[in-house]
Structure formats: C-alpha cells, structure tokens
Amino acid sequence: MRRSSFQARSHAVQLIKLAMCLIRPEKLLNLGDGFFEEMVKALRDRISYEATAAALRVLNTACRWEPNAARAVDAGAVAVLVDLLLDETEKRASEMMLVVLDVLCRGERGVSEVVRHAAGVAVVSKKILRVTPLATERAVRVLYSIAWRAASSEVVEEMVEVGAVAKLCVLLNVECGERTREMAKAILGMHSTVWRSSPCVSRAQVRVL
Numbered sequence: 001m002r003r004s005s006f007q008a009r010s011h012a013v014q015l016i017k018l019a020m021c022l023i024r025p026e027k028l029l030n031l032g033d034g035f036f037e038e039m040v041k042a043l044r045d046r047i048s049y050e051a052t053a054a055a056l057r058v059l060n061t062a063c064r065w066e067p068n069a070a071r072a073v074d075a076g077a078v079a080v081l082v083d084l085l086l087d088e089t090e091k092r093a094s095e096m097m098l099v100v101l102d103v104l105c106r107g108e109r110g111v112s113e114v115v116r117h118a119a120g121v122a123v124v125s126k127k128i129l130r131v132t133p134l135a136t137e138r139a140v141r142v143l144y145s146i147a148w149r150a151a152s153s154e155v156v157e158e159m160v161e162v163g164a165v166a167k168l169c170v171l172l173n174v175e176c177g178e179r180t181r182e183m184a185k186a187i188l189g190m191h192s193t194v195w196r197s198s199p200c201v202s203r204a205q206v207r208v209l
Contacts, residue, residue: 010051013042017054020061028062036068036075044080049093052084056096063103070109078104078113078120085123094127095135102138105145114142115150125164128171137180140171140187147187156191160198 016039020028042055059077063069081101088094101124104110114120121143128139143164146155159165171184188195 006045006047009042009045010048013039013047013051013058014054017057020058029065029067031062031068031071033071033075036062036071036077040072040075040077040080043077043084046084049090052093053096056093056100059100060096060103063100066107069104069107073104073107073109073113078110079117082114082117082120082123085127086119091131091135094131095138098124098127098131098135098138098142102141102145105142108149111145111149115146115155121146121155121158121164122162125159125162125167128167129174129176133177133180136171137177137183140168140180140183143168144183144187147190151191153194156194157198159191160195165195165198166202 036059039055039058042051046052059072063072078101081097081104085094085097085101088097101110101114105114114124124139124142128136143159147159165188168184168188171181172188
C-alpha cells in the first residue's frame, strides 16, 4: 500500500475491511505493527471518505484485543483521530471516530495520548450532544477513562476550562441514555470537590456537583 496511488490504497483498505469479516478471531491477534501503521496512515492521508470509513471499521474490529489496541496507539492512531475530529462535520464519521477512540482508551496508553494532545480533551467534550446519541455515549466514556486513569491536577482543571464539566452537568438534565447519564454522574463525583471551587463553574453547576 505504501507506494500505491490514493485510488489503489482506498480500494485496498476497503478490501481489508471485507476480509476482516472472514478471518477467524484468533488470527486477528497476529496482526503486526506494519498493519496498524498502514491503517493509521490511511486515516491521516484522508485518501477518500470510503477509505476513512473502512479504516475505522478495521481498527474497531482489530482493537478489541488489547495487544492490537496498543499497536494502534503506538502507530499514532489517537493523535490522528483527535486531529480528524477537529475538522470532521459529518456525523456518521465523527461517531465512528469516537467509537474507535473509546476502544483505544480502554488502556492507559490510549488515555495518555488523548491527554497529551493539546486538543484531546477539548474536542471529545465538544462532540457531546452535537453528533449522535452513540457519539455522546462514547465521548463520555472517553472522559470517564481520562477522569479515572489520568486525572492529574492539570487535567482536572482542563476539563473545566474546555467545557467538559459543563457538558456533563447538562447531561444530567436532558434526555439521553441512562448509561450515559450515570457515567456523567460518576465522572462529576470523582472530582466534585475540586470543581466546586473553580471560578469556571457556575452556581447552577455547583448545585449539580
């Protein structure tokens, strides 16, 4: 794939997506670093909408296994997904990006990469209630992973500054999935003592906390 034209690469990624449906699950554990490097490169290069969608599907399937998720993170998948989310306006694509990001954030390395990206926490928070119910659920799951695994004082403060805490407070009072609401409540409970004293938190939000 590396020296192929964009059209050929797009076709190759789509064929890989179809092949994934036929591969026995145990065989997916043997995917090498190069495989994930190519999938991430396909996303980064934005070859075509179809190739992006196919690469996201491939990563979602392959990264159900932690070793594969770690390889995808090492290949730069988290940073690329955050960069894509910054510019993506199509709801279905944004939803799938958040689904894959959530899968990668089930491990500490994935969470660390989101936090490390200057726009990571902000873009995940921004997508809450602006895409689809599934996208909102997955964005909240990513924030939960961050609040649980990477909650340094700087990160906790950043969650207020970029509007993550405000979005979580809103989720407690709007129609959304029960699981999403409970997760939002759990995140707010983790660091409520710090957030109550923040000048960025409104009085109404303090009452929720």
